[in-house]
Amino acid sequence: MKNHQIAVLAGDGIGPEITEQALKVLRFVERRNEVSFELIPVAFGAGAWFETGRSFPDASREACDQADAILKGPVGLGVEASKKIPPDEQPERGGILPMRRRYDTFANFRPARLPAELAHFSPLKPEIIGDGIDFIIIRELVGGLYFGKKETGVNQRGLRYAREHLEYDEFQIERIARVGFETARKRRKKLHSVHKSNVLKSSVLWSGVVGEVGRDFPDVEVVEVLVDAAATYLCLDPGQFDVMVMENLFGDILSDQAGGILGSLGLMPSACIGPGKAYYEPSHGSAPDIAGRNIANPYSMIGSVAMMLEMSFGMKEEADNVWRAMQSVFAGGYSTPDLSKPGSGVTMVGTDEFGDRVIAALQAAGQK
Ligand code: IPM
């Protein structure tokens, strides 16, 4: 029997309640497969800061170092509450970025998927959605402005200034480009390389390196698109995209837009993959305004578990079962109040009942 250690970072806000549903799925998968998951609770985020003075305490680092994979809930506080924590120690700068750097999780997979039956979640018109939405953003996650040198001060004119460096070298671009091509090869063999080469030198380098890597993937068609144009096309015709690869900040912005066209960031799970370690997290924040009310949809967290099953543990079949189970709960007319308005014809259920229904759907599928 295989045993996998999973560090579980439930996080802040809605984190604990959606994580609980994801753990139900892991326990279910464990029961019907020759596998056992050792779930290790790990403090991380604003809660950890208030307890220990660190968003990513040393003990948590050690637990994550030991684990085979990391399941991380959303972290952070509302703007006002955040002010209690010094800026560099807030969970984003003091937790998430150090985690990404520590495990060099350069490849961030953000699938945006909405089957045609669920088109009503999307703000786009049905004729634009067509057969549904299905593309994936591959975001470079450990370079660019996020990790460049930063400097603040007062300039010679006596004005306060801030300077941040946007730097990529060809190694960084090549490795994420390869992930993009390999992903495209497994899908519809079309790769959109997103950049801003009409202005940024880093994008000129990006475009050149992606072209060079492309010679190793003659079966994949490369389409170059400027990031601002890509934002428009995502609204007007998302069906033209299959795999999109881009640098860190562009990926941050366009992946939120992808959540917007699905109807909610709550439908955006993600995988952050490094050479030796991977962590899985929803693409959204901790939604403190709806925390603790049993109304947040756990899709992004359960989807992150599905990605972990496939990418860390090679359990693709179970991962597909989990996706299908979630879609079938939605298709059965159930939703949670954060995603759907009363009167929209759905049966409203709480976070925990949604999780239970996913388990029931998994069970039913297994009995066929
Ligand atoms: C994301 C988030 C993070 C990012 C924040 C919380 C640091 O927005 O994962 O997209 O900007 O990468």
Ligand code: MG
């Ligand atoms: Mg973001």
